[in-house]
Amino acid sequence: MTTLQEYLKNSGVYEDLSKIIILIAEQAAPIRAAFISNQSYAGSTNASGEQQAAMDTWSDTHITRVLARSGLVRAVASEEQNDITTFSSAAKYSVVMDPLDGSSLISVNLCVGTIVGIYDGDVLQAGKNLKAAFYMLYGPMTTLTLTVGRGVAIFALNTNGVYQLLEDNVKMPEGNLYGSGGLRTEWLAEHTKYIAEIEAAGGKNRYSGSFVADFHQVLKYGGVYAYPPTEKSPDGKLRLVFEANPIGFIATQAGGAVSNGVSNTLAITPAKVHQRTPIYVGSRGMIEAIEKIHRA
Numbered sequence: 001m002t003t004l005q006e007y008l009k010n011s012g013v014y015e016d017l018s019k020i021i022i023l024i025a026e027q028a029a030p031i032r033a034a035f036i037s038n039q040s041y042a043g044s045t046n047a048s049g050e051q052q053a054a055m056d057t058w059s060d061t062h063i064t065r066v067l068a069r070s071g072l073v074r075a076v077a078s079e080e081q082n083d084i085t086t087f088s089s090a091a092k093y094s095v096v097m098d099p100l101d102g103s104s105l106i107s108v109n110l111c112v113g114t115i116v117g118i119y120d121g122d123v124l125q126a127g128k129n130l131k132a133a134f135y136m137l138y139g140p141m142t143t144l145t146l147t148v149g150r151g152v153a154i155f156a157l158n159t160n161g162v163y164q165l166l167e168d169n170v171k172m173p174e175g176n177l178y179g180s181g182g183l184r185t186e187w188l189a190e191h192t193k194y195i196a197e198i199e200a201a202g203g204k205n206r207y208s209g210s211f212v213a214d215f216h217q218v219l220k221y222g223g224v225y226a227y228p229p230t231e232k233s234p235d236g237k238l239r240l241v242f243e244a245n246p247i248g249f250i251a252t253q254a255g256g257a258v259s260n261g262v263s264n265t266l267a268i269t270p271a272k273v274h275q276r277t278p279i280y281v282g283s284r285g286m287i288e289a290i291e292k293i294h295r296a
């Protein structure tokens with residue numbers, strides 16, 4: 001059995017980076033334990049204008065406090081914090097996070113997760129500069145899907161509280177699952193055409209309302225997760241820094257791709273922490289198909 005610690009050591013990952021990854025991954029257990037007493041809404045809204053679930057703020061505060069105490073982190077940018085929190089300019093790595101993704105599903109006990117990206121230096125960098133990206137998924141198992149730039153590995157938290165390696169060198173197959181956010185009546189012509197092509201080819205709709213859970217299916221079975229631009233929201237819904245980039249880096253490391261429909265979002269240097277982006281992430285063929293439609 002290979003543990004997360006052994007995997008990171010064998011991957012030659014810098015000590016401080018490994019420590020940050022392990023520190024955040026270890027918060028899965030306390031986060032899972034907090035769900036039962038945090039079912040409601042916090043009564044506040046975040047910088048994206050969303051009502052914050054109690055678990056959004058609980059997990060954000062919890063992870064931020066753990067990182068602050070560690071002395072290992074330069075700065076944190078979170079979906080649930082208006083501004084970047086700076087800890088120590090002497091520290092090397094910065095953390096970007098969606099502390100709880102899919103939080104509208106907590107009260108119906110569906111799969112949610114925590115998405116994290118780690119940069120060497122400051123926060124507002126292009127996703128292609130990520131040194132690590134991972135997500136914890138709170139489902140039947142608690143899993144950790146991780147890349148440190150040497151492929152993708154999946155771990156499961158065992159009954160001893162140890163992350164054991166389930167699968168290494170994960171490769172995203174071509175597949176026909178598709179999940180798309182946005183209201184069908186508000187989709188733009190290119191997206192409508194794209195989905196029609198997928199359905200004509202026998203594509204199966206899999207969309208739960210939790211990006212991290214829907215992406216994990218795409219990583220394993222192949223297909224695409226999309227949150228397209230609409231008339232009302234030309235930049236879609238998902239955030240570039242906390243959602244598209246870490247998941248896009250993982251997808252790319254597994255042989256898949258990420259795009260805003262026109263080009264690779266990992267190449268974009270964010271202008272603002274909470275900026276949104278349309279997102280198509282999944283099997284390479286599926287991403288090439290949407291970019292082809294936009295080139296036509």
Ligand code: AHG
Nearest residue numbers: 100101102103104181209210211212
């Ligand atoms: P978050 O809970 O971090 O705000 O993310 C929710 C996102 C994403 O997880 C999900 O795919 C999408 O919002 C669902 O949006 P709709 O409710 O508009 O479908």
Ligand code: MN
Nearest residue numbers: 050056079103
């Ligand atoms: Mn949210």
Ligand code: MN
Nearest residue numbers: 098101102243
């Ligand atoms: Mn999210």
Ligand code: MN
Nearest residue numbers: 079098100101
């Ligand atoms: Mn969130």
